[in-house]
Amino acid sequence: MGYYQDFIVKPGSQVKLRDIDPDYKDGLTKEKAEEQLAKNLKKLQALQEMLYAEHKRALLVCLQAIDGGGKDGTIRGVFGPLNPQGSRVASFKQPSTLERDHDFLWRAHRDTPVLGEICIFNRSHYEDVLVVRVRNLRPEKIWRRHYDQINDFERNLSENGTHVLKFFLHISKEEQLQRFKDRLDDPAKHWKIAESDYTERERWDEYRKAFEDALEKCSTDYAPWFVIPSNKKWFRNLAVSEILIKYLEDLDMKYPKPQVDVDAIRKKYFNGKK
Ligand code: AMP
Ligand code: MG
Secondary structure (H helix, E strand, C coil): CHHHHHCCCCCCCCHHHHHHHCCCCCCCCCHHHHHHHHHHHHHHHHHHHHHHHHHEEEEEEEEEEECCCHHHHHHHHCCCCCCCCEEEECCCCCCCCHHCCCCCHHHHHCCCCCCCEEEEECCHHHHHHHHHHHCCCCHHHHHHHHHHHHHHHHHHHHCEEEEEEEEEECCCCHHHHHHHHHHHHHHHHHHHHHHHHHHHCHEEEEEEEHHHHHHHHHHCCCEEEEEEECCHHHHHHHHHHHHHHHHHCCCCCCCCCCCCCCCHHHHHHCCCCC
Protein backbone atom coordinates (compact mmCIF):
# COMPACT_ATOMS: atom_id res chain seq x y z
CA MET A 1 0.00 0.00 0.00
CA GLY A 2 2.98 2.26 -0.25
CA TYR A 3 2.40 3.45 -3.79
CA TYR A 4 0.67 6.62 -2.66
CA GLN A 5 3.81 7.76 -0.87
CA ASP A 6 6.19 6.21 -3.41
CA PHE A 7 4.77 7.95 -6.44
CA ILE A 8 3.43 11.25 -5.14
CA VAL A 9 5.25 14.37 -6.28
CA LYS A 10 5.91 16.09 -2.97
CA PRO A 11 4.77 19.71 -3.24
CA GLY A 12 7.74 21.95 -3.92
CA SER A 13 10.06 19.10 -4.90
CA GLN A 14 12.06 18.81 -8.12
CA VAL A 15 11.09 16.24 -10.71
CA LYS A 16 13.67 14.54 -12.93
CA LEU A 17 11.77 12.11 -15.09
CA ARG A 18 15.00 10.63 -16.42
CA ASP A 19 15.72 9.40 -12.90
CA ILE A 20 12.38 7.63 -12.55
CA ASP A 21 12.35 4.10 -13.94
CA PRO A 22 9.29 3.61 -16.18
CA ASP A 23 9.90 -0.15 -16.02
CA TYR A 24 9.51 -0.36 -12.24
CA LYS A 25 7.24 -3.21 -11.17
CA ASP A 26 7.95 -3.64 -7.47
CA GLY A 27 9.23 -7.18 -8.01
CA LEU A 28 5.76 -8.33 -9.05
CA THR A 29 4.77 -10.70 -11.81
CA LYS A 30 1.93 -9.92 -14.18
CA GLU A 31 -0.14 -12.72 -12.63
CA LYS A 32 0.31 -11.46 -9.08
CA ALA A 33 -0.45 -7.90 -10.09
CA GLU A 34 -3.60 -8.90 -11.96
CA GLU A 35 -4.80 -10.92 -8.99
CA GLN A 36 -4.33 -7.90 -6.74
CA LEU A 37 -5.95 -5.59 -9.29
CA ALA A 38 -9.07 -7.78 -9.36
CA LYS A 39 -9.38 -7.42 -5.58
CA ASN A 40 -8.73 -3.69 -5.81
CA LEU A 41 -11.43 -3.18 -8.39
CA LYS A 42 -13.97 -4.73 -6.03
CA LYS A 43 -12.87 -2.35 -3.28
CA LEU A 44 -13.01 0.55 -5.67
CA GLN A 45 -16.55 -0.34 -6.65
CA ALA A 46 -17.58 -0.34 -2.99
CA LEU A 47 -15.90 2.99 -2.39
CA GLN A 48 -17.57 4.49 -5.44
CA GLU A 49 -20.93 3.28 -4.17
CA MET A 50 -20.27 5.07 -0.89
CA LEU A 51 -19.18 8.27 -2.62
CA TYR A 52 -22.36 8.21 -4.69
CA ALA A 53 -24.63 7.43 -1.73
CA GLU A 54 -23.03 10.06 0.43
CA HIS A 55 -23.44 12.80 -2.20
CA LYS A 56 -21.12 15.09 -0.29
CA ARG A 57 -18.05 15.30 -2.48
CA ALA A 58 -16.80 14.64 -5.97
CA LEU A 59 -13.63 13.12 -7.37
CA LEU A 60 -11.78 14.46 -10.36
CA VAL A 61 -9.03 12.27 -11.80
CA CYS A 62 -6.74 13.79 -14.42
CA LEU A 63 -4.75 11.49 -16.70
CA GLN A 64 -1.84 12.88 -18.65
CA ALA A 65 0.84 11.14 -20.67
CA ILE A 66 2.83 11.39 -23.84
CA ASP A 67 1.09 9.84 -26.89
CA GLY A 68 0.88 6.09 -26.42
CA GLY A 69 1.30 6.48 -22.68
CA GLY A 70 -1.78 4.44 -21.85
CA LYS A 71 -4.51 6.87 -20.86
CA ASP A 72 -7.19 4.93 -22.74
CA GLY A 73 -5.97 1.62 -21.32
CA THR A 74 -6.01 2.99 -17.77
CA ILE A 75 -9.57 4.18 -18.24
CA ARG A 76 -10.64 0.75 -19.47
CA GLY A 77 -8.66 -1.23 -16.92
CA VAL A 78 -9.20 0.78 -13.73
CA PHE A 79 -12.32 2.86 -14.29
CA GLY A 80 -14.16 0.55 -16.70
CA PRO A 81 -15.60 -1.61 -13.91
CA LEU A 82 -17.10 1.36 -12.06
CA ASN A 83 -20.83 1.94 -12.01
CA PRO A 84 -21.61 4.14 -15.02
CA GLN A 85 -24.27 5.79 -12.91
CA GLY A 86 -21.83 7.96 -11.03
CA SER A 87 -18.80 8.07 -13.27
CA ARG A 88 -17.96 9.83 -16.50
CA VAL A 89 -15.03 10.44 -18.83
CA ALA A 90 -14.28 13.78 -20.43
CA SER A 91 -11.71 13.88 -23.24
CA PHE A 92 -9.80 17.00 -24.13
CA LYS A 93 -9.07 17.37 -27.82
CA GLN A 94 -8.01 20.42 -29.76
CA PRO A 95 -10.30 23.17 -28.50
CA SER A 96 -13.39 23.96 -30.58
CA THR A 97 -14.00 27.53 -31.72
CA LEU A 98 -16.36 28.06 -28.82
CA GLU A 99 -13.82 26.67 -26.37
CA ARG A 100 -11.03 28.74 -27.86
CA ASP A 101 -13.15 31.88 -27.46
CA HIS A 102 -13.30 31.30 -23.70
CA ASP A 103 -10.52 31.29 -21.14
CA PHE A 104 -8.64 27.98 -21.23
CA LEU A 105 -10.16 26.71 -17.98
CA TRP A 106 -13.74 27.14 -19.13
CA ARG A 107 -14.07 23.76 -20.79
CA ALA A 108 -12.39 22.03 -17.85
CA HIS A 109 -14.72 23.66 -15.33
CA ARG A 110 -17.74 22.80 -17.47
CA ASP A 111 -16.84 19.11 -17.21
CA THR A 112 -15.98 18.87 -13.51
CA PRO A 113 -17.91 16.19 -11.58
CA VAL A 114 -21.03 16.87 -9.54
CA LEU A 115 -21.28 15.71 -5.91
CA GLY A 116 -21.16 11.93 -5.67
CA GLU A 117 -19.61 11.60 -9.10
CA ILE A 118 -16.19 10.51 -10.34
CA CYS A 119 -15.03 12.23 -13.49
CA ILE A 120 -11.93 11.14 -15.38
CA PHE A 121 -10.22 13.72 -17.52
CA ASN A 122 -8.55 12.01 -20.49
CA ARG A 123 -6.02 14.80 -21.00
CA SER A 124 -7.07 17.95 -19.22
CA HIS A 125 -6.49 21.65 -18.67
CA TYR A 126 -2.79 20.69 -18.44
CA GLU A 127 -2.66 20.55 -22.25
CA ASP A 128 -2.46 24.32 -22.00
CA VAL A 129 1.00 24.05 -20.43
CA LEU A 130 2.02 20.99 -22.47
CA VAL A 131 1.13 20.94 -26.18
CA VAL A 132 0.44 24.67 -26.12
CA ARG A 133 3.89 25.33 -24.70
CA VAL A 134 5.84 22.83 -26.80
CA ARG A 135 4.04 23.81 -30.00
CA ASN A 136 4.13 27.56 -29.30
CA LEU A 137 0.39 27.73 -29.80
CA ARG A 138 0.21 30.75 -27.53
CA PRO A 139 2.87 33.25 -26.47
CA GLU A 140 5.03 32.27 -23.51
CA LYS A 141 3.75 35.28 -21.58
CA ILE A 142 0.29 33.71 -21.71
CA TRP A 143 1.06 30.06 -20.91
CA ARG A 144 3.50 31.00 -18.11
CA ARG A 145 0.54 32.38 -16.19
CA HIS A 146 -1.38 29.18 -16.59
CA TYR A 147 0.46 27.34 -13.80
CA ASP A 148 -0.80 29.74 -11.14
CA GLN A 149 -4.21 29.86 -12.75
CA ILE A 150 -4.41 26.06 -12.70
CA ASN A 151 -3.41 25.98 -9.03
CA ASP A 152 -6.07 28.58 -8.18
CA PHE A 153 -8.67 26.62 -10.15
CA GLU A 154 -7.83 23.35 -8.43
CA ARG A 155 -7.81 25.00 -5.01
CA ASN A 156 -11.23 26.40 -5.73
CA LEU A 157 -12.47 22.92 -6.67
CA SER A 158 -10.97 21.28 -3.63
CA GLU A 159 -12.34 23.90 -1.22
CA ASN A 160 -15.77 23.30 -2.70
CA GLY A 161 -15.87 19.54 -2.29
CA THR A 162 -14.16 18.26 -5.43
CA HIS A 163 -11.09 16.17 -4.68
CA VAL A 164 -8.48 16.30 -7.40
CA LEU A 165 -5.94 13.54 -8.14
CA LYS A 166 -3.60 13.70 -11.12
CA PHE A 167 -1.67 10.86 -12.69
CA PHE A 168 1.23 11.19 -15.09
CA LEU A 169 1.72 7.87 -16.90
CA HIS A 170 5.46 7.61 -17.38
CA ILE A 171 6.75 5.50 -20.30
CA SER A 172 10.12 5.35 -22.04
CA LYS A 173 10.78 6.55 -25.57
CA GLU A 174 11.49 2.95 -26.64
CA GLU A 175 8.22 1.73 -25.15
CA GLN A 176 6.36 4.47 -27.03
CA LEU A 177 7.91 3.36 -30.33
CA GLN A 178 6.99 -0.26 -29.56
CA ARG A 179 3.38 0.74 -28.91
CA PHE A 180 3.26 2.74 -32.15
CA LYS A 181 4.61 -0.32 -33.95
CA ASP A 182 1.92 -2.49 -32.35
CA ARG A 183 -0.68 -0.05 -33.63
CA LEU A 184 0.70 -0.36 -37.15
CA ASP A 185 0.58 -4.12 -36.96
CA ASP A 186 -3.01 -4.30 -35.70
CA PRO A 187 -5.63 -3.16 -38.22
CA ALA A 188 -8.09 -2.64 -35.35
CA LYS A 189 -5.78 0.04 -34.01
CA HIS A 190 -5.06 1.90 -37.24
CA TRP A 191 -7.74 4.45 -36.44
CA LYS A 192 -5.67 5.53 -33.46
CA ILE A 193 -2.58 6.41 -35.49
CA ALA A 194 -2.03 10.12 -35.95
CA GLU A 195 0.71 11.78 -37.95
CA SER A 196 1.25 13.96 -34.88
CA ASP A 197 2.28 10.89 -32.85
CA TYR A 198 5.44 10.78 -34.91
CA THR A 199 6.05 14.51 -35.26
CA GLU A 200 5.52 15.06 -31.52
CA ARG A 201 7.89 12.19 -30.78
CA GLU A 202 10.68 14.30 -32.24
CA ARG A 203 9.98 16.77 -29.46
CA TRP A 204 10.31 14.18 -26.72
CA ASP A 205 12.76 16.24 -24.66
CA GLU A 206 10.67 19.38 -24.90
CA TYR A 207 7.63 17.44 -23.71
CA ARG A 208 9.66 15.92 -20.88
CA LYS A 209 10.66 19.40 -19.73
CA ALA A 210 7.07 20.63 -20.01
CA PHE A 211 5.80 17.65 -18.00
CA GLU A 212 8.46 18.19 -15.36
CA ASP A 213 7.49 21.83 -14.97
CA ALA A 214 3.79 21.00 -14.70
CA LEU A 215 4.50 18.30 -12.10
CA GLU A 216 6.75 20.59 -10.07
CA LYS A 217 4.64 23.70 -10.20
CA CYS A 218 1.24 22.09 -9.81
CA SER A 219 1.62 19.25 -7.35
CA THR A 220 -0.05 20.66 -4.26
CA ASP A 221 -1.47 19.42 -0.99
CA TYR A 222 -4.97 19.90 -2.35
CA ALA A 223 -4.35 18.43 -5.83
CA PRO A 224 -1.32 16.14 -5.90
CA TRP A 225 0.40 14.69 -8.94
CA PHE A 226 1.58 11.09 -9.06
CA VAL A 227 4.21 9.77 -11.49
CA ILE A 228 3.25 6.20 -12.36
CA PRO A 229 5.83 3.86 -13.90
CA SER A 230 3.81 2.74 -16.91
CA ASN A 231 5.91 0.65 -19.27
CA LYS A 232 4.13 -2.36 -17.78
CA LYS A 233 0.44 -1.79 -18.28
CA TRP A 234 -0.48 -4.23 -15.51
CA PHE A 235 1.74 -2.43 -12.99
CA ARG A 236 0.33 0.93 -14.05
CA ASN A 237 -3.25 -0.24 -13.47
CA LEU A 238 -2.35 -1.76 -10.12
CA ALA A 239 -0.56 1.38 -8.94
CA VAL A 240 -3.36 3.74 -9.99
CA SER A 241 -5.97 1.54 -8.33
CA GLU A 242 -3.99 1.34 -5.06
CA ILE A 243 -3.58 5.10 -4.90
CA LEU A 244 -7.27 5.70 -5.52
CA ILE A 245 -8.22 3.21 -2.83
CA LYS A 246 -5.84 4.70 -0.29
CA TYR A 247 -7.15 8.18 -1.03
CA LEU A 248 -10.84 7.24 -0.90
CA GLU A 249 -10.42 5.12 2.26
CA ASP A 250 -8.76 8.04 4.00
CA LEU A 251 -11.84 10.18 3.33
CA ASP A 252 -13.60 8.03 5.93
CA MET A 253 -16.90 8.19 4.07
CA LYS A 254 -20.15 7.14 5.68
CA TYR A 255 -23.46 6.01 4.23
CA PRO A 256 -26.07 8.69 4.90
CA LYS A 257 -28.50 8.07 7.74
CA PRO A 258 -31.72 6.40 6.58
CA GLN A 259 -34.59 8.78 5.87
CA VAL A 260 -37.06 6.28 7.33
CA ASP A 261 -37.44 4.32 10.56
CA VAL A 262 -36.06 0.97 9.38
CA ASP A 263 -37.21 -0.91 12.48
CA ALA A 264 -40.71 0.49 12.25
CA ILE A 265 -41.01 -0.61 8.62
CA ARG A 266 -39.65 -4.05 9.45
CA LYS A 267 -42.21 -4.37 12.24
CA LYS A 268 -45.13 -3.19 10.17
CA TYR A 269 -44.50 -5.08 6.93
CA PHE A 270 -42.34 -8.05 7.94
CA ASN A 271 -43.55 -8.86 11.46
CA GLY A 272 -40.22 -7.63 12.76
CA LYS A 273 -38.40 -10.54 11.11
CA LYS A 274 -34.77 -10.06 10.10
P1 AMP B 1 -6.09 12.16 -28.63
O1 AMP B 1 -6.07 12.29 -27.13
O2 AMP B 1 -5.10 11.16 -29.15
O3 AMP B 1 -7.45 11.97 -29.17
O4 AMP B 1 -5.57 13.56 -29.23
C1 AMP B 1 -6.10 14.78 -28.86
C2 AMP B 1 -5.20 15.85 -29.39
O5 AMP B 1 -5.69 17.13 -28.99
C3 AMP B 1 -3.77 15.75 -28.86
O6 AMP B 1 -2.84 15.87 -29.90
C4 AMP B 1 -3.68 16.94 -27.91
O7 AMP B 1 -2.38 17.44 -27.77
C5 AMP B 1 -4.63 17.92 -28.56
N1 AMP B 1 -5.07 18.93 -27.60
C6 AMP B 1 -5.68 18.74 -26.42
N2 AMP B 1 -5.87 19.92 -25.78
C7 AMP B 1 -5.34 20.87 -26.56
C8 AMP B 1 -5.21 22.29 -26.44
N3 AMP B 1 -5.66 22.95 -25.38
N4 AMP B 1 -4.62 22.96 -27.45
C9 AMP B 1 -4.16 22.28 -28.53
N5 AMP B 1 -4.25 20.96 -28.71
C10 AMP B 1 -4.84 20.24 -27.74
MG1 MG C 1 -3.49 10.14 -29.85
